Amino acid sequence: MTVNYKTYFDSLKEQHLDELKELLTIPSISALSVHKPDIAKAASWIADALTRAGLEHVKIHQTEGHPIIYADHLHAPGQPTVLIYGHYDVQPVDPLNLWDTPPFEPSIRDGKLYARGATDDKGQMFLHIKAIEAILKEEGTLPVNVKFVIEGEEEISSPHLPGFLDQHQEELSTDVILISDTSLFEKGRPAISTGLRGLCSLEVSVHTANTDLHSGTFGGGVPNALHAIVSLLASLHDDQGRIAVEGFYKGVPDLTQEMHEEFEKQQFNEESLRQDLSLDSLYGEEGYSFVERTGARPTLELNGVYGGFQGEGSKTVIPKEAHAKITCRLVGHQDPQDMLDKIEAHLCAHLQAGAKLEVKQMERANAFIIDPSNPYLQKAADAYETVYGTRALFTKDGGSIPIVETFTRVLSAPVVMMGFGLPDENLHAPNEHFNLENFDLGLLTIVEYLKSL
Incomplete structure (x- = not known):
């Protein structure tokens, strides 16, 4: 029928x-x-x-x-x-x-x-x-x-x-x-x-003094939680867009010439995407196209960074704490737990003097x-x-x-x-x-x- x-x-x-x-x-x-x-x-x-x-x-x-x-x-x-x-x-x-x-x-x-x-x-x-x-x-x-x-x-x-x-x-x-x-x-x-891609995620908190402080009275003499977290997060990537965490690329397969050619077959229009998103330029790990970066390479992205005064106007305060949410997309044989442990070790090693670190490991997926x-x-x-x-x-x-x-x-x-x-x-x-x-x-x-x- x-x-x-x-x-x-x-x-x-x-x-x-x-x-x-x-x-x-x-x-x-x-x-x-x-x-x-x-x-x-x-x-x-x-x-x-x-x-x-x-x-x-x-x-x-x-x-x-x-x-x-x-x-x-x-x-x-x-x-x-x-x-x-x-x-x-x-x-x-x-x-x-x-x-x-x-x-x-x-x-x-x-x-x-x-x-x-x-x-x-x-x-x-x-x-x-x-x-x-x-x-x-x-x-x-x-x-x-x-x-x-x-x-x-x-x-x-x-x-x-x-x-x-x-x-x-x-x-x-x-x-x-x-x-x-x-x-x-x-x-x-x-x-x-x-x-x-696989996934792992974590929340990061940086703590300094036991209270917010007046930036006139204490500024320049005590650690600032926002300064500390900005410095810490900046250490996660190098100037070429690569993730700077030691051992992060363990298990990531190299893209062969054949794989590059497969991605090229998609004929993805990067310029059209740039215009659609009203961007001056795209960004990412050097040496790879947009579809390769988003389909076959791992990432470490900041999903939220917050702390201190965020209301209307000005408040001259040195915040006692600051927070960030991070997710990573994983490829190949990267182990989510191993990546979380390596990122946490990197954060501990790069923490600014006078600051204390708290890391909450969250999602894991292969x-x-x-x-x-x-x-x-x-x-x-x-x-x-x-x-x-x-x-x-x-x-x-x-x-x-x-x-x-x-x-x-x-x-x-x-x-x-x-x-x-x-x-x-x-x-x-x-x-x-x-x-x-x-x-x-x-x-x-x-x-x-x-x-x-």
Whole structure:
């Protein structure tokens, strides 16, 4: 039986968008405990949507954190099993004043759906539910066996999902893991990520005197916490943009000529990016292009630096403390714990006299890499070509999805990252949105991929 899925999805587009908008109104912010009831509401909404779509054994698994939802449809003997992963939690919305419309009041403008979670990851995860629903309604059965695992803690590094995977290894056994939480390379040019950077993070505090001091009475004679932390943070990079922490590049693979050529195939326009961001120039480690710096090289970034008086006007004070938040993106075989220990040792060695240091080590996640010649990835590239008219590029992404490496290691299955977002859709930022062109094409691509297996 030949089904025209484009006609099917076109006829139900408004209904599907109304359903997605309903999900997007739920402020399921996993990082903020005040939203725990909203997390539970979103989990229940997803479970109901999976049930309505025709999935079986739908269950909300409670954890010590936020719930994990499981569902399956296992009626294709002899065919591959596909485990589909997504997440229903979202990032905080600050700063609220930079949103053009309220983050949890979805609105469509210029062919884009605006709301927190529209592209990361409620919108993309929703595509899989509707694609499965379409095949079941139109054909009565699925061409493959399907399992869903949808969690509510991805935005806080999935602290409870690894334990869930370990405990349910047999139940979750699969031939391939399918994830839509990444982006096309650019409009009309699909991409499949074959690498994600790992992650580690830390908070740094510098303390000096036991109280803030008057800068006239004490200035020039006592240590200043802001001076100390600025000096300390400046020591983390050299003048060529390299990270100056001893041993930081241990485990980082050299980029071969062949790898340089693969990045060049992306034909990334650095000048266009510079203009779009209103920058005088791009910046980074010397000797590498933008896509190499962001896809295949490690980083150490300051995410926040604060201390002292920050109100309106002037206050002549010498602050007693100052703070910084740091994240590193890791590649190759860099060990997150080893990197954290090396950074802490560097900070201790470069601390200004008279200052005391406090370091809080936080997130840790390994980098992920997969061979693009894997048949499941090749079929995904074919599915994109059928729907988009151009075959997917195999890329390496600068971001981190910590659970991807865990999935492939624990379940011993390849991960296919079939994303439908765009790089400029403001994920994690105000005015997050999802281009509805890729909503339409994404549904068709997922159907095409599942049927091709």
